[in-house]
Amino acid sequence: xxxxxxxxxxxxIYPTFNSPFSPAALSLVHNEGMAQVTELHVNGTKHRVxxxxxxxxxxxxxxxxxxxxxxxxxxxxxxxxxxxLLDGQAVRSCITRISAAAGKRITTIEGLERNGTLHPLQExxxxxxxxxxxxxxxxxxxxxxxxxxxxxxxxEAEIVxxxxxxxxxxGTYPRIVAAVRLAALHQxxxxxxx
Amino acid sequence: xxxxxxxRDFLSALGGGxxxxxxxxxxxxxxxxxxxxxxxxxxxxxxxxWLHIGEDGRVTVFTGKTEVGQNIRTSLTxxxxxxxxxxxxxxxxxxxxxxxxxxxxxxxxxxxxxTMAPQLRKAAAAAREALMDLAVSEWKVDRSxxxxxxxxVTCNGHAxxxxxxxxxxxxxxxxxxxPKLTPTLEWKVAGRTIPKVDGRDFVTGRHRYSTDxxxxxxxxxxVLRPVAFGAKLTSLDDSSAAQIPGVTVAHEGEFAAVxxxxxxxxxxxxxxxxxxxxxxxQPSDRDLFxxxxxxxxxxxxxxxxxxxxxxxxxxxxxxxxxxxxAYIAHIPLEPRAAVAEWNGDKLTVWTGTQRPFGxxxxxxxxxxxxxxxxxxxxxxxxxxxxxxxSGECATEAARLAKAxxxxxxxxxxxxxxxxxxxxxxxxxxxxxxxxxADGRISAWEFHNYNSGPSGMQLTxxxxxxxxVFHPSKSPLRQGSYRGLAATANHFARExxxxxxxxxxGIDPLEFRLKNLKDERQRAxxxxxxxxxxxxxxxxxxxxxxxxxxxxxxMCAEVAIEGGRPKILRVVQAFExxxxxxxxxxxxxxxxxxxxxxxxxxxxxxxxADGKILNPMLSRYRVPRFSDVPVIETVLVDRKDLPSAxxxxxxxxxLAPAVGNAIFAATGKRLRxxxxxxxxx
Numbered sequence: 071x072x073x074x075x076x077x078x079x080x081x082x083i084y085p086t087f088n089s090p091f092s093p094a095a096l097s098l099v100h101n102e103g104m105a106q107v108t109e110l111h112v113n114g115t116k117h118r119v120x121x122x123x124x125x126x127x128x129x130x131x132x133x134x135x136x137x138x139x140x141x142x143x144x145x146x147x148x149x150x151x152x153x154x155l156l157d158g159q160a161v162r163s164c165i166t167r168i169s170a171a172a173g174k175r176i177t178t179i180e181g182l183e184r185n186g187t188l189h190p191l192q193e194x195x196x197x198x199x200x201x202x203x204x205x206x207x208x209x210x211x212x213x214x215x216x217x218x219x220x221x222x223x224x225x226e227a228e229i230v231x232x233x234x235x236x237x238x239x240x241g242t243y244p245r246i247v248a249a250v251r252l253a254a255l256h257q258x259x260x261x262x263x264x
Numbered sequence: 265x266x267x268x269x270x271x272r273d274f275l276s277a278l279g280g281g282x283x284x285x286x287x288x289x290x291x292x293x294x295x296x297x298x299x300x301x302x303x304x305x306x307x308x309x310x311x312x313x314w315l316h317i318g319e320d321g322r323v324t325v326f327t328g329k330t331e332v333g334q335n336i337r338t339s340l341t342x343x344x345x346x347x348x349x350x351x352x353x354x355x356x357x358x359x360x361x362x363x364x365x366x367x368x369x370x371x372x373x374x375x376x377x378x379t380m381a382p383q384l385r386k387a388a389a390a391a392r393e394a395l396m397d398l399a400v401s402e403w404k405v406d407r408s409x410x411x412x413x414x415x416x417v418t419c420n421g422h423a424x425x426x427x428x429x430x431x432x433x434x435x436x437x438x439x440x441x442x443p444k445l446t447p448t449l450e451w452k453v454a455g456r457t458i459p460k461v462d463g464r465d466f467v468t469g470r471h472r473y474s475t476d477x478x479x480x481x482x483x484x485x486x487v488l489r490p491v492a493f494g495a496k497l498t499s500l501d502d503s504s505a506a507q508i509p510g511v512t513v514a515h516e517g518e519f520a521a522v523x524x525x526x527x528x529x530x531x532x533x534x535x536x537x538x539x540x541x542x543x544x545x546q547p548s549d550r551d552l553f554x555x556x557x558x559x560x561x562x563x564x565x566x567x568x569x570x571x572x573x574x575x576x577x578x579x580x581x582x583x584x585x586x587x588x589x590a591y592i593a594h595i596p597l598e599p600r601a602a603v604a605e606w607n608g609d610k611l612t613v614w615t616g617t618q619r620p621f622g623x624x625x626x627x628x629x630x631x632x633x634x635x636x637x638x639x640x641x642x643x644x645x646x647x648x649x650x651x652x653x654s655g656e657c658a659t660e661a662a663r664l665a666k667a668x669x670x671x672x673x674x675x676x677x678x679x680x681x682x683x684x685x686x687x688x689x690x691x692x693x694x695x696x697x698x699x700x701a702d703g704r705i706s707a708w709e710f711h712n713y714n715s716g717p718s719g720m721q722l723t724x725x726x727x728x729x730x731x732v733f734h735p736s737k738s739p740l741r742q743g744s745y746r747g748l749a750a751t752a753n754h755f756a757r758e759x760x761x762x763x764x765x766x767x768x769g770i771d772p773l774e775f776r777l778k779n780l781k782d783e784r785q786r787a788x789x790x791x792x793x794x795x796x797x798x799x800x801x802x803x804x805x806x807x808x809x810x811x812x813x814x815x816x817x818m819c820a821e822v823a824i825e826g827g828r829p830k831i832l833r834v835v836q837a838f839e840x841x842x843x844x845x846x847x848x849x850x851x852x853x854x855x856x857x858x859x860x861x862x863x864x865x866x867x868x869x870x871x872a873d874g875k876i877l878n879p880m881l882s883r884y885r886v887p888r889f890s891d892v893p894v895i896e897t898v899l900v901d902r903k904d905l906p907s908a909x910x911x912x913x914x915x916x917x918l919a920p921a922v923g924n925a926i927f928a929a930t931g932k933r934l935r936x937x938x939x940x941x942x943x944x
Contacts, residue, residue, distance in 0.1 A: 139470075
């Protein structure tokens with residue numbers, strides 16, 4: 071039976087996502103002299119922590135501060151489920167040491183809602199039904215918020231490019247694209263009105 | 265406990281109000297919804313679901329089904345709201361808690377919509393009738409003047425809430441007879457799009473998955489994994505690990521694990537375990553297909569009609585080919601996780617699984633304790649796709665919790681999930697078929713080795729056929745996956761049918777219609793072809809399918825870019841009887857199409873000597889935003905037919921449609937999934 075034996079790794083044929091969030095890049099900002107981190111600014115509040123500086127931001131947020139909206143998905147910055155914002159910029163908290171987050175404004179999904187009002191992108195996710203199991207949703211929303219902060223009206227191609235590092239295994243990508251577009255539209259309307 | 269006393273205890277726990285019990289009386293029904301055979305249950309075994317309207321008017325529906333992203337929490341709520349004539353917001357689904365909900369075999373096989381939803385509809389209809397009876401006897405009015413509207417019982421302008429009619433008493437009703445159900449054409453809540461009932465909890469991060477749970481005093485557990493599948497632990501030195509403050513080591517036979525007050529310490533303790541393993545040489549993915557055929561059983565004929573020999577003799581063209589399917593992983597984004605807690609001899613485990621009662625059984629057998637001392641609670645889970653039927657993580661957490669005397673959480677790493685879960689089986693499919701010059705398929709012989717028999721059946725009219733599934737020795741642990749083997753079998757069959765069309769020089773659409781009588785199959789094929797504008801695009805292919813009560817047809821258009829196929833546009837027409845929630849159905853169809861792209865083009869587990877060689881997302885490509893084509897879905901809503909499940913079957917049509925489109929574009933027939941590598 072002459073069936074073909076796979077000789078090529080699928081990863082070689084379809085190069086996997088090239089993560090800009092490599093642990094090596096983050097280690098450059100790691101301060102070797104700092105053994106403990108004692109304070110983090112999360113969602114507008116200063117939190118006291120007592121964590122060794124090389125721990126991941128994800129573990130400190132989840133285990134120490136009980137902010138579990140950021141999820142563990144892969145531990146290598148490939149899936150984006152752990153995404154949070156550092157000074158408004160999306161980072162992969164699973165490969166970000168807390169030494170790199172100390173002194174910066176950290177925003178997690180729990181901090182997006184203001185006085186009971188959802189962020190326009192949270193609203194847009196609900197409106198477009200952009201989830202199934204919801205496990206990727208926090209990371210998707212924060213990646214989207216970061217994208218919209220840099221580009222207020224992204225094209226579809228720009229959204230695809232900007233969100234490429236986030237995986238939705240349930241496959242709701244087209245709806246997530248629609249949600250980001252919708253939020254951009256809403257924000258534009260809000261800006262015009264104000 | 266006798267069944268009667270079990271039922272009494274259970275009812276008294278529910279308190280006042282109206283209780284409607286779904287009683288299973290048909291053996292076939294019982295099998296579908298998973299009636300248990302043995303005893304040891306805290307609740308009556310013959311009840312598959314129940315609904316309770318409290319004195320406060322709140323409606324709680326109890327079912328053992330699990331929510332893993334297929335949005336049944338919403339669709340089942342709709343079913344109840346429809347029949348109870350109550351607002352969706354007033355209904356709460358209590359799901360998948362072995363301490364509170366009835367026994368259920370598990371959430372798989374697309375059975376929730378065809379089996380559980382009708383039962384809940386009947387319960388809700390019976391509750392509505394019971395409320396009307398109460399109003400009639402309390403108000404002494406004619407029954408025809410009483411109505412249930414929008415969560416209230418009304419009569420001549422007088423309206424009361426549900427809870428006000430029961431006055432603290434409990435009214436119990438079992439439904440065995442058929443209560444009057446709302447005809448599909450008159451549905452007001454079911455059949456429409458309503459948003460995910462608890463969607464806000466997910467966009468705010470408030471929902472707690474198993475991975476997010478914490479218990480007082482909880483420790484974090486890590487399990488020592490063998491160096492290869494089947495490796496035996498020959499020695500373990502845990503002395504340095506045990507010396508780390510706060511660390512508990514559990515070691516029992518092949519099981520070695522640690523628990524510590526924080527995850528970092530647990531990781532250090534795990535690294536400090538010194539173990540020796542003995543492992544055996546094992547097949548690699550390079551030898552896989554020869555291995556599966558060499559170890560195959562004779563198998564049994566699944567569908568044998570006429571004579572294949574005769575059909576082949578009548579054929580003007582014969583096509584014989586072999587297709588192969590790689591092992592792939594589910595990769596639910598939430599990995600396996602469990603929190604276990606012992607209170608005396610009672611065990612509670614929170615875990616993400618599709619089979620809470622199955623996991624309870626596994627725990628009972630692991631600890632040799634009766635099932636009624638174990639409670640398994642399943643928070644809405646970060647997906648499963650058929651990959652979360654087993655309870656290994658629950659058992660690991662419970663073993664550690666027992667050793668430590670404290671609650672323990674175990675969350676598998678992605679690498680553990682890639683290695684120690686189970687996989688969609690690889691397989692080999694051999695097909696020989698014959699076709700007459702007029703385009704009629706005269707013979708069909710189909711052999712599936714190892715991947716499975718699902719979706720082998722034909723909707724084509726072929727008089728001479730033989731179909732055999734040959735179980736084989738599997739080199740990897742294998743199990744359920746969304747759609748089971750239907751994806752593999754549809755890929756092989758629909759690719760082969762395209763070859764037959766090519767052999768007689770007939771257009772693939774016309775060729776299929778020539779060989780199809782089944783009206784539902786024809787209807788989806790015509791719907792997809794029309795939407796796609798079949799015949800107007802060059803590099804395009806199509807496929808049809810039928811599985812688990814649903815029909816589909818797909819068209820795909822591809823481009824070849826740098827030696828790689830890129831899917832540009834797909835159309836899927838899908839029919840699963842009466843549509844329950846159009847937008848959530850669309851979401852399932854779109855999601856299944858996207859998931860299917862991975863297995864069709866690039867997903868593949870590489871393995872050798874009992875190790876997975878690419879157990880991480882940086883080495884195992886899954887579909888991302890840029891892989892998604894334009895997706896158009898046509899929902900064929902058959903209100904005259906019962907609703908079938910739709911979480912699985914929409915996945916089966918993509919690979920063959922894309923393969924056929926690649927053939928149209930390049931003239932190359934790709935017979936191995938994943939296909940992407942074969943062109944370069």
